[in-house]
Amino acid sequence: RQIVGELREAIRSDQLVLYYQPIVELATGRIEGCEALVRWKHPLHGLIMPDQFIPVAEATGLIAELGRWVLRAAVGQLRRWRDAPATAHQDFSMRINVSAADLQSLEFVDDVSEALADAGLTPASLVLELTESAIIRNNELDRYTLASLHRLGVGLEIDDFGAGYSSMGYLRKLPVDRVKVDRQFVKDLGKDPSQLDFLAAVQQVIRSCGLEGIWEGIETAEQAEALRSIGCASGQGYYFGRPLPEAEFTEQLARQV
Ligand code: G
Ligand code: G
Numbered sequence: 001r002q003i004v005g006e007l008r009e010a011i012r013s014d015q016l017v018l019y020y021q022p023i024v025e026l027a028t029g030r031i032e033g034c035e036a037l038v039r040w041k042h043p044l045h046g047l048i049m050p051d052q053f054i055p056v057a058e059a060t061g062l063i064a065e066l067g068r069w070v071l072r073a074a075v076g077q078l079r080r081w082r083d084a085p086a087t088a089h090q091d092f093s094m095r096i097n098v099s100a101a102d103l104q105s106l107e108f109v110d111d112v113s114e115a116l117a118d119a120g121l122t123p124a125s126l127v128l129e130l131t132e133s134a135i136i137r138n139n140e141l142d143r144y145t146l147a148s149l150h151r152l153g154v155g156l157e158i159d160d161f162g163a164g165y166s167s168m169g170y171l172r173k174l175p176v177d178r179v180k181v182d183r184q185f186v187k188d189l190g191k192d193p194s195q196l197d198f199l200a201a202v203q204q205v206i207r208s209c210g211l212e213g214i215w216e217g218i219e220t221a222e223q224a225e226a227l228r229s230i231g232c233a234s235g236q237g238y239y240f241g242r243p244l245p246e247a248e249f250t251e252q253l254a255r256q257v
């Protein structure tokens with residue numbers, strides 16, 4: 001279809017743009033990292049959200065090229081923030097969303113490694129977010145890629161945890177270090193008093209597996225405080241900041257340093 005050609009052209013002519021959403025340390029409010037979220041600045045249709053074109057990219061094989069663009073752009077941005085005195089932040093990490101198809105690509109690990117080396121960044125400054133559905137397929141190539149990425153030293157995070165048919169079993173087996181809990185769990189906070197007990201139990205499971213939890217979809221101060229009160233370390237959501245273009249996010253970062 002026409003959109004496929006346009007998207008290919010968009011990747012090559014830099015019509016894609018990254019927005020950045022803060023990830024915050026709940027105890028202090030400090031921005032500890034950000035998630036890069038891609039948008040398409042279409043010359044005629046304006047800003048197009050990823051749910052409108054990521055599925056197209058995945059269905060047509062363009063996702064590999066798109067993923068490489070996102071990787072390069074995100075790593076380059078982190079380099080710029082590290083170099084600017086106002087934002088030079090020692091343990092600030094960049095997160096990117098990785099598609100299931102990326103794990104199937106034999107070059108993916110080399111792409112990540114080269115992008116980091118070219119930008120002069122340590123692997124630990126990059127975290128890859130992988131959806132449960134991508135991880136759970138659990139085939140040989142995925143396992144090999146995950147193990148290689150883990151060995152390289154980039155952070156590996158399960159995204160949208162609990163959104164699908166989650167299996168607790170894999171939390172202990174996979175070489176991941178973080179779990180981002182799906183926002184539906186936080187959304188239900190306040191509806192029912194037992195929901196906080198439930199979230200505390202989820203948090204315990206994550207901890208007992210030696211993993212770090214990141215809680216997403218935090219939209220109010222009450223939600224942030226409730227999560228902090230049960231010992232959750234990190235959060236993300238509109239309460240702390242919406243995804244913002246480079247200039248605005250840079251201001252938000254610079255303000256706190
Ligand atoms: O950005 P939004 O705020 O609308 O994100 C919608 C969805 O698109 C999310 O599920 C997110 O994981 C996905 N997404 C956003 N940016 C990227 C990206 O760079 N690569 C991939 N594969 N998915 C992305
Ligand atoms: O699926 P993934 O977690 O990668 O993508 C993040 C998506 O969640 C983006 O579409 C982003 O805009 C959205 N998002 C981020 N914070 C909030 C929030 O507090 N509430 C809601 N409803 N959506 C959010």
Ligand code: MN
Binds near residue numbers: 097129159
């Ligand atoms: Mn994500």
Ligand code: NA
Binds near residue numbers: 161180182216
């Ligand atoms: Na998510």
